[in-house]
Amino acid sequence: MSHDTLIPAHPEPPALPLPFPLVLTRGGLSGFPSPAQDYEGRTLDLNERLVKRAASTFFMTVTGDSMEALGIHAGDLLVIDSAIEPRPGHILVASVEGELVVKRYELIGNRPYLTSGNPSYRPIPAADLECQAWGVVRAVVHEYLV
C-alpha cells in the first residue's frame, strides 16, 4: 500500500494556523512565568506544553536500544524535569555508577528497581548507593525523517 492511499494529499495547505483556546488567566503569581506568555493569542508554543518549570528542565538525547520496548528509541529527545519526585512507574534518568541512564522506576517485590522492559538488560537495584535519580522524564520527542 502506498502512502498516497493512506494519507490523501491535501489539495492546498490550510491558510490559517490551527484554532486554539485563548489563554488569558495566569496560574497565580508564584512559579516561573512562562516565556510563552507574551505570545498568547498568536501561536502555540511547545515549550508551554512540555516545559513546566524551566529552571529544572533539561534535555537529553537517547542512545542505544535498551528502552525500545517502552517506546523510547535511539535519537529521541528526553524532556527531563528534576523537580518531580520520582514515583514507581515513572521513566527517569538516573546516575548509575557514574553514568547517566534512562530507565523505568519499578517496584519488584516491594524493592525499587530500574528496568528497561528488555530481557537482555537486567533490572538494576535502585536502593544501591551508586544509583541516584537525576530527574523524571516528562516527555519523549520522537522525530521522523521527513
Next chain:
Amino acid sequence: MIGLIDCNNFYVSCERAFQPRLEGVPVGVLSNNDGCVIARSNELKALGVEMGTPAFELRPLLRQHRIQLLSSNYELYGDMSSRVQQVLEEYSAGVEPYSIDEMFVRFDGFAPEQMLAHAQELFTKVRRYTHIPVSVGIAPTRTLAKLANRAAKKIPIYGGVCVLRPGSAQCEALLQQVSLGDVWGVGRRLVERLGLLGIQSAWDLAQAEPKQIRQRFSVTLERTCLELKGIPCIEMNDSGEARQRIMTSRSFGRLTGNRQEIHQAIRQFAQRSAEKLRTQNSVARAVYVFLKTNCHRPDLPQYSPSTIVELPQPTDDSRDILHAASQAFDAIYRPRYLFMKAGVMLVDLVDANRQQLSLLDTPESRADRERNDRLMATLDKLNGRIGRGTVTFGRPSASAAWHLRCANRTPRWTTHWDELPKVH
C-alpha cells in the same frame, strides 16, 4: 532578612551535574587561554592545588590519572547560574546576583522558626532542581549573611544552612570565632590597625562604638560595625567592598522596552565597569549581563534573563568588554517586555600583573597589548580630567569574531541541541 546563597565550587558542580563520574574525583577547571586553575573541587583543594596554578605544573598528577582538568565552559555556567537564580526567585522576595555563583536574596515576613525551615527547603530545592549544591546564610544584614554563609559551608553541624540572629548566644559564639580578616570589607591593613586597639574578632568589632570607628577609621568600617550589630546599612553597589567582581547596574527611571535605549545603558555600564577594572589593576575573564522586568507588576509579562560571554583572553580593554556585553545583550533581549533594571558584571577577575602570558602570545600581540594599554590609559586620563563620558566608544563592527581555545571543554549540555547529554 537577607540571605546569601553561594554555590559550592560552582564551576566544578556544573560539570559534575552532567558527569556524575566526576563526583568524588579531584577536578579542576582551567581558564581557556592561559591555562591556569580557576576552580577546584574540594578533593583538588585537599591535594594542595592553589587557585591560579598553571596547568603544566599539574601534568604529573594528570599523568597518574589522579586529577581531572577541564577547560572552562562559561555558557554552561551562565545557564546553570540563571537556573539557580530562577529557583531562588520563586522562594524569595527578590534576588540580586552578587557574582556568578553568589546571590543575595531578600526574605520578608518570616517568623524566626519559619525562617530556618524555609532556608532548609531552599537548600534542598536548589540542589534537586538544578543539581547545584549551595550553602545558605541568612541574617538581618549583608555582612552577617556573609558570615552565616561561611559558617553554613565550613561548620558541619549547620549542614549547609545557617540563620543568624544578632543577640542570640549562637550569633555571639560564632562572631567570637571569626577573625577580623574574614569579615566582609575588612582588609589586611585594617586588621593590623584594629589589632592595636585590641579588636581581634568579629565580635570585638561588633561591640565597638560605631562613632569612634568612623572617627578613627572610615565611614565604610563604621557601616561594617553597624552591620555586625544587625543594623543594615550596606547596599549592593556600595563601594569599599572586596572587589572580586565588578558590577555596574542601575534601575531605569521608568519601565522601558526600547532596544536602543537599553543597549545604550548596557554599553555605558560596560564602559564604566572597564574603567573600574583598570582602576584596581585587574583583568576580567568574562562579562555577565542581566536584564530585569519589574517583579512588583504581576500584570506585566515577566522576563529576567542573564547570560555570560567569555572574553577571548583576560582583558581590561574597554573595547573587548563592550563587545562582549553587546553580544550578551543581543542574546537575551526580547522585544515586548518592559525592563526596569539592567547590569553588567565583570567576573573571574585576576590581578593584571600576575596574569600568566598566554600560550598564544607572540611579539606582535605583545606590541598590540602595549599599544592598547596606552590607549586605555589615555582614555582614563581624559575622562578623569575633563569628566566621565568625555571619550566613549562608538559601535564596533559586527564582524569581529571570537576565537577561543577550549581543548578540554565539556559539551554545552544545556544550550546547544547538538551537545545535549546522552543517556542510554
